[in-house]
Amino acid sequence: MTRPAPSLQWQLISRVLALTLALTVLGSAALVLLFQNTVDSLRDRSLQGQAADIAHHAAVAADGTVTVRLPPALEDSYRGSRGEFIYVLLDADGRVVAASDGVSAPLVALSTAREARLFQMTKQGRIFYGASQPMSIGGRNYWVQVAQGPSHHNVLEDSLLTAIVNQGGWAIPLFVLLFLGLTAQTIRSGLKPLVQASELAARISPTNLEVRLPLRRMPKEVIPLLQAVNGAIDRLAQALREQQRFTADAAHELRTPLAVLRANLDRYRGQPWVPGLLVDVDRMTRVVQQLLDVARLEEGAVGAPQSDVDLADLAAEAAASLAPAAIETGRSFDLREQGPNRVAGYPHDIYSALRNLMENALDHTPAGTMVEVDTTVPGIVRVRDHGPGVPADQRAHVFSRFWRAPARRTLPGAGLGLSIVAEVMRRHGGRVEIEDAPGGGAVFALIFSHEPGA
Numbered sequence: 001m002t003r004p005a006p007s008l009q010w011q012l013i014s015r016v017l018a019l020t021l022a023l024t025v026l027g028s029a030a031l032v033l034l035f036q037n038t039v040d041s042l043r044d045r046s047l048q049g050q051a052a053d054i055a056h057h058a059a060v061a062a063d064g065t066v067t068v069r070l071p072p073a074l075e076d077s078y079r080g081s082r083g084e085f086i087y088v089l090l091d092a093d094g095r096v097v098a099a100s101d102g103v104s105a106p107l108v109a110l111s112t113a114r115e116a117r118l119f120q121m122t123k124q125g126r127i128f129y130g131a132s133q134p135m136s137i138g139g140r141n142y143w144v145q146v147a148q149g150p151s152h153h154n155v156l157e158d159s160l161l162t163a164i165v166n167q168g169g170w171a172i173p174l175f176v177l178l179f180l181g182l183t184a185q186t187i188r189s190g191l192k193p194l195v196q197a198s199e200l201a202a203r204i205s206p207t208n209l210e211v212r213l214p215l216r217r218m219p220k221e222v223i224p225l226l227q228a229v230n231g232a233i234d235r236l237a238q239a240l241r242e243q244q245r246f247t248a249d250a251a252h253e254l255r256t257p258l259a260v261l262r263a264n265l266d267r268y269r270g271q272p273w274v275p276g277l278l279v280d281v282d283r284m285t286r287v288v289q290q291l292l293d294v295a296r297l298e299e300g301a302v303g304a305p306q307s308d309v310d311l312a313d314l315a316a317e318a319a320a321s322l323a324p325a326a327i328e329t330g331r332s333f334d335l336r337e338q339g340p341n342r343v344a345g346y347p348h349d350i351y352s353a354l355r356n357l358m359e360n361a362l363d364h365t366p367a368g369t370m371v372e373v374d375t376t377v378p379g380i381v382r383v384r385d386h387g388p389g390v391p392a393d394q395r396a397h398v399f400s401r402f403w404r405a406p407a408r409r410t411l412p413g414a415g416l417g418l419s420i421v422a423e424v425m426r427r428h429g430g431r432v433e434i435e436d437a438p439g440g441g442a443v444f445a446l447i448f449s450h451e452p453g454a
Contacts, residue, residue, distance in 0.1 A: 012187045017180060024176060043148065044118055047131035050146040054087050055135040058098065058142070066091075066137060068098045084149035086128075092141045107145040108132070126150055193217045197226065209237040309350055311341040311448075312375040318355040319373060322362065330367035333358070336374045343379055343448040345428050353424035354381065356417035357444055361385035365441070379448045386441040395434050421446070 058068045068089060070078070078085050078100045086107070089098040094110035096103075107130050108119050114132075121128045130147035197213045204211050212233065213226045268274050319333040326332055343350075361371040364387030372384040390398060399422035418432075421444075425432050428448055435443040 012191075013184050016183050016187070020176065020180060020183075043129055044131065047118070047129065047146055047148060048133065050085070050087070050148075051131050051133035051144045054089065054144045054146060055133060058089055058135065058137055058144070060138045066097045066142065081149075083123075084151050085146075087144065087146040090143040090145065092143075094143075097142070107147050110143060121147060123147075123149075190219070194219075194222065201229070204233060209233060209240065307344070307347065308342050309345045309347050311343060311350070311354075311379075311381050312337040312339070314347065314351045315354055315373050315375050315381055318351060318358055321355065322358055326362055326371070329362070331362055331365055332370045334370040334372045336372065336376055338376045341375045341378055341381075343428075345448065349424045349427065353421045353446065354383075356420050357383050357446070360417050361387075361444070364388070381446040382443055383446075384437050384441055384443045386437070386439075389436055389440060389442045390434050398434070399432065 053070075053074065054068060057070050057074075058066060061067050066089065068087075078087070083102060086100045086103050088096055088100070088103050088105075088107055090106055090110060091097050094106055096105060107121055107128075112119060117132050119130050119132065121130055126149060128147040128149055130145060133144045135142050135144055193214075197218070200211060201213060212230045215223055215226055218226060265274055265277055315337075316335055319335055323333065358371060358373065361383050362385075365371055365385035366387065369386040372382075374382040374384070399418050422432055425446060425448075430446065430448040433445045433447060435445065437443045
């Protein structure tokens with residue numbers, strides 16, 4: 001089973017989607033890192049600010065001791081933090097000279113504080129983040145150490161995340177969806193000229209070789225392909241025109257010698273070998289006429305202008321021209337009409353279609369039976385034979401040029417008659433339908449779509 005061809009549109013959309021998702025993941029990872037760095041930076045600035053506050057409010061008392069007198073609000077913050085905010089003031093030797101409640105030792109060794117102003121420490125199994133800052137009081141050097149517990153760190157993260165969401169972070173998923181939608185629409189719009197070109201290419205056929213694929217508004221990457229296709233169509237059209245000219249010229253050249261040959265055979269009608277030759281000449285003449293009809297239809301020649309055509313009269317005329325051959329083989333025509341049956345069309349073409357269809361019926365109906373021609377329904381001609389009928393699997397092929405049923409490939413004929421019928425009906429905007437006849441045989445219906453004056 002052949003897999004359907006992949007859609008270029010969906011290939012592009014899926015690749016853009018994959019790229020967008022990859023960029024979204026990478027962007028999200030970058031945002032997480034940026035967010036974490038921002039939280040750490042804000043925490044470090046907060047710690048340094050707290051150390052500066054402690055240093056600002058440290059002073060030497062009258063008895064020479066160093067005390068830290070914080071404003072009531074700041075003092076309440078430390079006391080109400082339940083150990084989440086702590087500080088300690090150390091002298092130059094690392095001895096504690098002042099501290100918050102519950103702190104009696106340096107938060108980190110003074111040697112460590114001198115090397116790294118920011119630090120981490122563990123207290124009661126919890127990680128604290130801290131900062132050290134040197135200061136001078138009364139000409140003496142001191143160190144301030146402050147620390148924050150993990151609860152404050154989480155609050156800071158939540159506050160920052162809430163601020164980001166409130167400032168428009170919620171719009172990021174909507175932006176991604178909008179971007180994907182606009183991308184899909186842009187791809188569809190960009191591929192629309194190619195879709196239109198493919199629809200135009202589907203209309204190209206041996207009877208419609210004037211169509212060329214447009215180059216305007218096409219992506220420059222596909223223009224060479226379209227130019228190559230147009231060039232191939234030009235070459236095919238030229239080859240077909242040469243073939244048509246050859247067919248027409250050959251048929252014209254053969255028609256006159258055949259007419260002379262038949263005239264000469266008429267002079268010897270009493271000879272026993274003449275009837276067989278006359279049958280062969282008539283068959284060759286008919287094939288030549290069919291080739292001329294094919295060439296004329298392919299070239300678009302119409303002969304007489306379009307006019308109101310009486311299908312009943314043309315059917316009677318075609319039956320009269322074939323009557324001698326039908327009688328000679330033990331067959332006949334049964335014409336059923338109810339007055340004029342008029343359509344708009346080209347008389348010569350419609351006559352040619354009717355004659356070819358009746359000849360086909362004569363070839364298939366057995367001796368002793370009739371070919372029934374019915375023109376009683378307006379705009380429709382039905383021709384019925386009493387032959388074997390047309391199998392369902394062959395109906396799609398019977399109107400192809402030079403196609404012949406397997407059972408008849410050894411019999412005389414060129415396989416052109418029904419193709420002429422189909423082409424005439426196509427040019428008249430009509431169609432040919434094949435039906436099974438009651439009791440056996442086939443019914444070919446010529447259905448015209450235009451009434452006189454339409």
